[in-house]
Amino acid sequence: MTSAPPVIAVDAMGGDHAPDEIVSGAVRAHREHGLRVVLVGRGPEVAAHLAAANATREISVAHAEDSLAMHEGALASWRRPRSSVAVACKLIRQGEANALVSAGTTGGVVATSTVRLRAQPGVLRPALAVALPTGPVPTILLDAGANADAKPEMLVQFAHLGAAYAHTAYGVTEPRVGLLTIGSEPGKGNKLVRKAAELLASVTDSQPPLNFRGNIEGHDLLAGHVDVVVTDGFTGNVALKSVEGAVRFTIDEVRSALTSGMLAKTGALLQRRSLRGLHKRFDSESYGGAVLLGLNGTVVIAHGDSHAYGVERACLLARDLVTGRIVDQVRRRLGTTGRAPAWRHRRGAAEEG
Amino acid sequence: MTSAPPVIAVDAMGGDHAPDEIVSGAVRAHREHGLRVVLVGRGPEVAAHLAAANATREISVAHAEDSLAMHEGALASWRRPRSSVAVACKLIRQGEANALVSAGTTGGVVATSTVRLRAQPGVLRPALAVALPTGPVPTILLDAGANADAKPEMLVQFAHLGAAYAHTAYGVTEPRVGLLTIGSEPGKGNKLVRKAAELLASVTDSQPPLNFRGNIEGHDLLAGHVDVVVTDGFTGNVALKSVEGAVRFTIDEVRSALTSGMLAKTGALLQRRSLRGLHKRFDSESYGGAVLLGLNGTVVIAHGDSHAYGVERACLLARDLVTGRIVDQVRRRLGTTGRAPAWRHRRGAAEEG
Known part of the structure; x- marks a missing residue:
């Protein structure tokens, strides 16, 4: 620039x-x-x-x-x-x-x-986007809470907003977009998502084109299969906090499992360092925060x-x-x-x- | 019997x-x-x-x-x-x-x-209930996917179904019920949840009484603050799978962090055993599966x-x-x-x- x-x-x-x-x-x-x-x-x-x-x-x-x-x-x-x-x-x-x-x-x-x-x-509405710590580049989840009640047309726009973010912040050239729902087959989900899936699949005239890859499920959030995950602000916020809570819970459980009994102090020290590194990867501070797009x-x-x-x-x-x-x-x-x-x-x- | x-x-x-x-x-x-x-x-x-x-x-x-x-x-x-x-x-x-x-x-x-x-x-509708591996007794999450589009009145019933399950399967005498939403203060959430919260708070005549504790958020799912988490089947399914995916992801990350480099083989063996134990706790097989109530x-x-x-x-x-x-x-x-x-x-x- x-x-x-x-x-x-x-x-x-x-x-x-x-x-x-x-x-x-x-x-x-x-x-x-x-x-x-x-x-x-x-x-x-x-x-x-x-x-x-x-x-x-x-x-x-x-x-x-x-x-x-x-x-x-x-x-x-x-x-x-x-x-x-x-x-x-x-x-x-x-x-x-x-x-x-x-x-x-x-x-x-x-x-x-x-x-x-x-x-x-x-x-139509701004959306809150967060970066999930997948590798090698983060996956953008949006909306993470700005719009608790969304319309299908908004979800299509969120796809564009997220793609623009992935491109601008992480240099992804044709960001792959997934729609968060229940069941990976087409036609799965609630009314909002089923309609949004139809609309997303029919976007053909956008410039640059939208690279819509279909449905993804909750367990795919950290899998890195897509660059952008689109959802309404209610579901997105629940999913984000569920992931954060589960990661923290698991790290705490691992820590207490590893440091109780059996293990030598030196080993425990090294492990603690590894766990700290993992914790930091999930630390929202490392990612700079949510972006209102x-x-x-x-x-x-x-x-x-x-x-x-x-x-x-x-x-x-x-x-x-x-x-x-x-x-x-x-x-x-x-x-x-x-x-x-x-x-x-x-x-x-x-x-x- | x-x-x-x-x-x-x-x-x-x-x-x-x-x-x-x-x-x-x-x-x-x-x-x-x-x-x-x-x-x-x-x-x-x-x-x-x-x-x-x-x-x-x-x-x-x-x-x-x-x-x-x-x-x-x-x-x-x-x-x-x-x-x-x-x-x-x-x-x-x-x-x-x-x-x-x-x-x-x-x-x-x-x-x-x-x-x-x-x-x-x-x-009104049967609901799918799953047991989350919180301690000392599991937390029941429902609906985990039977009803993608729910009505507020259904969520009130899910609270009763979940309470009956927690009582029957885990002996919880007055199961604490939380409503899954975004933001812990009253009035937070989408339309469905705001209405359901009103209805849940106004249940006074049920026998046995409903022990409604208000809103909980995604990061509370594994915290054990409540015995029953009520939500619609879409959100519940996304939240459940988000938790499962995040736990699996974290365990995999910990495993690779711990076994790479620095650590002695004996230590690594012990760690693997600890991780297996944790994995098993989250293994759905241990919990017997989901119940359609x-x-x-x-x-x-x-x-x-x-x-x-x-x-x-x-x-x-x-x-x-x-x-x-x-x-x-x-x-x-x-x-x-x-x-x-x-x-x-x-x-x-x-x-x-």
Whole structure:
């Protein structure tokens, strides 16, 4: 890219370890990777943390007097027009920043940025995408929770959003897309998925073409058979958390099985190191967080308990998405869609931006 | 129980390893646990396997000329009236057997037994229940796939079915029931779950009372916070398979991490043994399989790749459910429900039996 390096607006007030770990992560992203960062939050407080890190002259601060409380959901977007997330979105709208990184409550960040950045033209609903740690490249799962009740047409769009993400962030040339359902044969699933499968199979005119590979099941999530897994936000969130819980459970069980009795201390030490490595692979901090796709701006939501490392990774992911022009990629895939589904018009102009 | 020991009708033709492993499992269930078993399948073939096991005089055979093909779904119930599963259901209806055990295709067994045994009075839909290997007692997850599209009222019934199962099979006195959704606060989830949560919270007149504990999330599935997890069959199936896949993935990763490089061979051997133990805990064969609850008869569906051990465990589970009078327990909870939901009447009498 020949253009100026992107500016990442980092929500200094969001997350369990805000603002100290957030500020540290932003400083690391700047010092170790040359990212341009603006911290958004209560000015004096953020300035004090920056001063403590001797970074006052490296990183600018945008003042926001309010912030989203943890566990604050969709209403936050309306209740708190001067929250750090809202102010960060304003910076993006004004062209002063290219991306938002926040470790704040997912519901609040999704709602606020959806209202303030708005969906791109042609996009029915933004979707939350997460990277599952399959090898050699991650598998993108979406929607991971932005839309609890989805329509079949949305799932088709999620396929495009996910493909754009896999291409932009991980360089996958023709991302393979699978539809999450029960039973791998065509015609399996609930009403939503059966209809979505029909629509996905009939997409022939998209540019670039959609590489739809049919149904996949829950046990395929980590198998790496596809690059993008499409599902509604309810199922996706349950599946994601089921996987995370099962991995954690298994590692804990292995750890207690290995360290009880029989084994020599040296062996146990080595094992613990191996397990830590595995744990880290599944650690959401390593992956930079979830991406809210389909908005007029790039939004990365880091895990709520992110430390400096997680924030740094989230900033790098945001940088990659901006320099890879994810918003343009989505526009190319969905912006020129001639046939808007009929039900869209019924919803009125208010929601469409 | 003072009554005669129950008779288990075992589908000799269902499963990847039918009929040999099925026959072996039935023989083990009889010889090692004193169960009365009748094998249902193609007479001469089953008789030959019984003869090979020197068990001709211990176990009887009921002839069925047809069988369900693997991957045969709901239509099988109509297409194959003389399948081994259909004949086993007939034995139950005629009082010659008390339970069915099959390792055949889940869709086919569910459809066939639902049509032929019919739902108990007051039961809207039967549900598939699986035991998750939490400690000290398993957590029951249902519906694991019988109803891809569910209604809120069904989820309330699933809570009762699951509670009856946890009580009967695992002796849990007041089973704690959780509703699977996204976000633990009340009001979270999709439309189905939000309505179901309202209904579950308002159940006050059930006998025995329903111990509803509110929402749980995907990462709580293996945490043992509740005894019964209620969800629709689509979400339940995805969640179950996500958990199974993630556990398998993690064990494989741990295994390769532990056995590569650094570690001494003796250590590796011990670890492998620990991992095998863990693997076995998650092995569906150990748990006897899924139970189809709410029918006029007990149906246990063993995993498709069950060997003799899995069939034996499934027979024991069926025995426990019959002697614990699961059908009576369900009748007590749901049979006298005065207020049938309005939408039930609209469906007409054909489906209600």
